[in-house]
Amino acid sequence: MELEINTIKDDNTKVQVVLREKGRLILEKEVFARMMQSEKLLPLIERAIRESHKKIQELSMIKVQHSGGSFTSLRIGIATANALGFALGIPVKPLQTSKNKNNILIVNNRTLILPAYSGKPNITKSKIKK
Numbered sequence: 741m742e743l744e745i746n747t748i749k750d751d752n753t754k755v756q757v758v759l760r761e762k763g764r765l766i767l768e769k770e771v772f773a774r775m776m777q778s779e780k781l782l783p784l785i786e787r788a789i790r791e792s793h794k795k796i797q798e799l800s801m802i803k804v805q806h807s808g809g810s811f812t813s814l815r816i817g818i819a820t821a822n823a824l825g826f827a828l829g830i831p832v833k834p835l836q837t838s839k840n841k842n843n844i845l846i847v848n849n850r851t852l853i854l855p856a857y858s859g860k861p862n863i864t865k866s867k868i869k870k
Contacts, residue, residue: 741766741794742801743785743824744835747777747817748809755781755817757788767792777816785824799830806834806843807856814855822852 744758749770755777756770769788773780789796804821806814825832831851834843843854 741798742803743788743799744803745781745785745817745821746805746835747773747781747813748805752777752810752813755784757781757785759788759792759794766794777813781816781820785820796828799824799828801830802832803835804832804853805836806853807836811857814857818853818855825852826850 742760744756744760746756746758749756753772753774754770755773756768758768759766767788769784769791771780771784802821802825804817806818808814821832829850832853833851834853843856846852
């Protein structure tokens, strides 16, 4: 079973998880999560797996949205996907096919995804005057 994670759906306002088995859609869930992706993503994954009458151990792969969207939204989705993949010992891949191999990192025979940010993060203003 595959888990797909998208934390930038509808201009970063929704979080979506999809479960597929052999390419067939099993379950799709999304919630409104503007500026609350980190609080809503894991409960959404848990609910989707529970409602599909599956177990998390049945996951064989995780796909995650790795480009576009806001810095924080991407970071939350990718960090969650990589952590779950690492804990379960399953591969993590980009949701869309990427020709850029710089976004894939292999550590101890485990595949991790790196974000493809569209620009530098704008987290705080510099306090240093130039």
